[in-house]
Amino acid sequence: MIAETDIVIVGGGPIGIACALECKKLGLNYVVIEKGALTNSLYNYPKNMTFFSSSEKLEIDEIPFISNKPKPNRDEALEYYRRVSTSNKLNINLYETVLKIDKEGATFKIETDKQYYSAKNVIISTGFYDIPNLLNVPGEELPKVSHYYKEAHPYSMQNVIVVGASNSSVDAALEIWRKGGRVTMVVRGNTIGERVKYWVRPDIMNRIEEGSIKAYFNSEITEITQTSVIIKTTEGMKTLQNDYVVALTGYQPDFNFLKNIGIELSNDDKMIPNYNPDTMETNVEGLYLAGVICGGMETHKWFIENSRIHAKIIIEHIHPN
Template sequence: MKHTDLIIIGGGPIGIACGLAAKKKGIDYLIIEKGPIVNSLFNYPINMQFFSSSEKLEIDDIPFISKEAKPKRNEALEYYRRIVTSNNLNITLFEKVNTVKKENGLFKIETEKQHYTASFVIVATGFYDIPNTMNVPGEDLPKVSHYYKDPHFYAKQKLAVVGASNSAVDAALECYRKGADVTMIVRGHEIGKRVKYWVRPDIMNRIKEESIKAHYNATVKEIFEDKISITTPNGDIDIENDYVLALTGYKPNFEFLKKIGITLSDDEKLYPEYNEETMESNVENLYLAGVICGGMDTHVWYIENSRIHATAILNSITEKQFAQTKSQTT
């Protein structure tokens, strides 16, 4: 069993930022990532373009140069990968953390590969792993996906896109332009207000000219092999269908947080408990960083405003270490 002063769970941008801050402080640390470097970004759509400009995605004041003001997925992957490799960050990849338990003041971390102990733990696991399901019959059919990757796959197919956020709008536009017959199923009365400002007019114009069909105030009732049944203000409608992209959002792994002792609010938001100044959770020496701090409100924290978590957390850890060392020498 290997002991490390600090274990960082999650190798996304914020986990990497925590690793950089730990290295600067001279703290023995290890980042554990269940997939490749910045696993969530790797699983984003191939042509995805960020809402934020490149400088707002920078960590540790390391310049992020992109071809356009707003970088694309491949540029972000290159940027974060180069940070990890050029700084020789201590990271283990394709190693999923199964359990975290605290015993006698130490954390015991069990992964798919081995066991660790640590004095401090940072959880920076993001929210992209668990989709918000529709809970309708047929959702488990192979034709249904909660993740979108490449529009080429849907060329010449009848595609239903469920949702009206950035991911749903991007998928609808890209697939339409690759020759898919696209129908959007939107729970609200319009396309989401948070959709990228340079994309929102595009999707609204495509809907207006009926290049892309849209049903507003609609929900999916049932999915079949050859059609999808939806409920609309005008009654139920059956639509011929080959594939369904249910891009209805994602959520943090709340079960994992509860298992490691994190207290969640008792409302539908499921906000985790933490100190806003230090990011320390209700479990002593266990910190939260990044988007998981927002519970179900996954739009509250993102890369550009949660970069500060790394500094706050590592300042708290070094203060605790200094206080502990001082008490041992007096």
């Protein structure tokens, strides 16, 4: 049986929810399909994460987001988007994975692991958190290596290497150190990232300067073994005793998924999808992009706060007033 609808929204994150709200206001038939939990990317953030943005910049559809502090944490964001979705009775199917999208004439045929859909329009709002940028070194497949970080407790009293110098890497390094882990950072660049939260950057630099956290800059991992990690540094090769590697080297969109739908990507390392910024429509008529997926490999270009407007732009193009 095929479920027929006006719009299928792929991705149940904040921007997917914003698109659903716009559909509901205009009385359009829609369904949001999310392969994991509601706002799955936010759910997989570290438990103690604090947003860089203030709560009002994370609001969607002008629904107030009240947090205990100016900058909300992960749990407050989950509560906010959960309340927005449930109180508005949004049509969201969770734990359902889109397998294939084909266009037949003016209609899209969507196949998931649970059922089939037919839609006049499709909005892709899938983010980029599911595919990590790999180190591509021997030993990366070992169980001791993780490309995601949830909390510090498992790393207490362990030799831990944190790879990277972004917000996620710095937060992990500081939290693991404060929970009793012996932390070493391996950073390709020559300093801590400039985008690191302004109230956190001095903290990590002070911890490095005093020697509480060891850092190798202009360095990279060349091999991982069960008990050690070999790194290439400006002083030559070094072998470090190691229990765990937390490689927070960033993530990327599912480009194969986009290409299989027919979306064109730029012929460079940025791999930016082809879309009209005035309408958010891709080179495939009736197929739209919303949120961070629009940036390709430029994953720091779009955030919740500056892509909230995509929902209104898209729905106004689909259903002009």
